[in-house]
Amino acid sequence: MADTPLPHPLGAPASADDAPLYAPRKQIYPQAVKGRYRTIKWIVLAVTLGIYYFLPFIRWDRGPSAPDQAILVDLANSRFYFFFIEIWPQEVYYLTGLLVLAALILFLMNAVAGRIWCGYLCPQTVWTDLFYAVERWVEGDRRERMRHDREKLTLPVVARKLLKHFIWLMIAWWTGGAWVLYFADAPTLVYELATFQASFHAYLWIGILTFTTYTLAGFMREQVCTYMCPWPRIQAALTDEYALNVTYRYDRGEPRGSVKKNDVLKLQGLPAGDCIDCNQCVAVCPTGVDIRKGLQLDCIQCGLCMDACDSVMNKIGRPEGLIAYDTDMNVQARIEGRPEVRRIVRPRTLFYAGLIALVGAVMIASLAMRQTLYLTVMHDRNPLFVRLSDGAIRNGFTIRVANKNLDTRRYSVSVEGLPAAKVDVVGGEIDQQGRSIVTVGPDQTLEARVLVTDTASTAEGSAPIRFVLADLATGDTAVTSDHFKAP
């Protein structure tokens, strides 16, 4: 978007000086700001980081055969635990569903109010915001930091910088440390890490995430958004003229001028805008853009320029909202004297909301209806059937029984659809009633070979049969269809 902004009254061309082959990095010193959006951002930061850092310590009792951590990615046993939900590897489609849902919610957010994700929720934004807060706290605000970088280094400045990097590293290290806690029992791992007994992989991952957090939030910052992230590019294709965006209302702001000069002009009935060109919107911007140039790729729409502008407007006694969530369409409408159009409910948002509801409903329904017992059956491919010495035909099957309960279960294996079928489980047991029984441990799968013999020799060609697995304790059944093959 920055490359080809819409024709704009303020689209001042860049200078025609010799440009280097590679763009020099413009150092950004965002200034502290107070206001509505800053408060929202602090709350979001506290909540999201709080969730990230403390969630692994929440306990969830699942009985003796399963871990009691509310959220756990158990790679060794191929299980994912999320409170009352336990996901097996073959149920990874729930993750797919979650990603589809996340993408759709992102689309909806974008259709309603632009880059809400970028401005408030994205980890890159949140951690960078936190790192900037540390930087301001240790090194001082914008002017002070700029002066430190301009002047010769003094010992106190070096000390402050060292302190800043130390705090940054501590935050980064804690970020990596929290990450590995999602993959093992958190209290145990914390103890092992503290006593240097944890596995090498735990330290390695902490190291990797410490490095990435420190680098991305401490040094790369807005470069990640401008050059690395695909979302700024994608969202340009997902936005429309109705989507609210952080907008400089140039209909009200232009032409710019000092408070006094423009007040005089206004009294004379001459054109004079509300923007006093104080540059506060630029000074607070974490990506260093000038919002007055319009919607642009580098702008993550964090809303801080709105806070900065509002506080200036309050000081000079002009109404707030010179920079606000608005649309360029409405700015144009006001200029031309047409009525404004605000349409949050429109086909695009309805479509996204409908899709979100649909995908969410499908996922909830599938979660609610999923069974704790699974049976898959695979017919022998070679041989398809076996003739026994008495002439009877027998088929071999490999069955896999998944017991997703947290206790040991016993199941009877039987076959429907073939009269006089004799079912043998190789290595299985036979109970008093002559049923073939398999026993499966808690949260485990069992693979067994099952031989089905047509003792009455009635089968011909390929006959459909159904394998029925019945839980002896609860009577729950799992049924899988297959075929009995005969010459």
Place this chain on the structure above:
Amino acid sequence: MTEGTHEGHRQQVDAISGVATTGHSWDDIQELNNPLPRWWLWTFYACIVWAIAYCIAYPAWPLVSSYTRGALGWQSRDAVVADLDALKQHRSGMTAKLSGSSLEEIRQSPEMFAFARAQGKAAFGDNCAPCHGAGGAGAKGYPNLNDDDWLWGGSLPQIEQTIRHGARSISDQGHSGSMPAFGRDGMLKREEISQAADYVRSLSGLPTDKGTDLAAGAKVYADNCAACHGDKGQGSQELGAPNLSDKIWLFGSEKATIVEGLTNGRGGVMPTWHGRLDDTTIKALTLYVHSLGGAQIP
């Protein structure tokens, strides 16, 4: 390209976007200059350095009859060997357990049985499948291991004996005894062979040609065949003589096939695997073949 111009160092600026151009213009289409950040350039250089270092450290370039070996001496073959050793190490506990247990003990322990079946299945694919088929279905002359008809016995020790020492193999502990060539060696006349073949078919209830002299066939059978195959054609696992009264035919039940066997004899070979496969693998194979379904459980 009508107007390919390059204006040296003088920068031009695109009027619409306000972005500097490279000075290149084709049909009045300007090439805008949106330079990359410097760190990206350095990332690119770092990748080049990495690529060069990789080429020096690891095998990289093909030569005429060889390739550059790399300074670290790393080889994919070594990596495979290391992986296999690690796998062996990982399995060593179960392997030791298997080697210290009897076949029957393994069969009755679900844990050992599952391990033996998995290992046996792999060994079967490597060693047995060429003759017996991937699923042990056999072929003409090569027994189906899924059924309940066993030439040399289908109990665990019998199967192990057959795998270990084979039949008509080079091992003197292997099964011996074969079907003589009654016709070729002049022991039976052509007509007697035909009568015997018809009689053998009748033993398992197969239809015989009209006007066949079954009584004559029975006499030929009693004089020549019953010694090994039994008086009712029930066969003998001691001698490897097939049961002729069941529905399973190793070579086929057509009269011509039976005549062929009587005339030229039969003597399929099962090789000896003792010394070629280790004891644990033979045990695992025994349990796998046993579990295919036809085996006898004591």
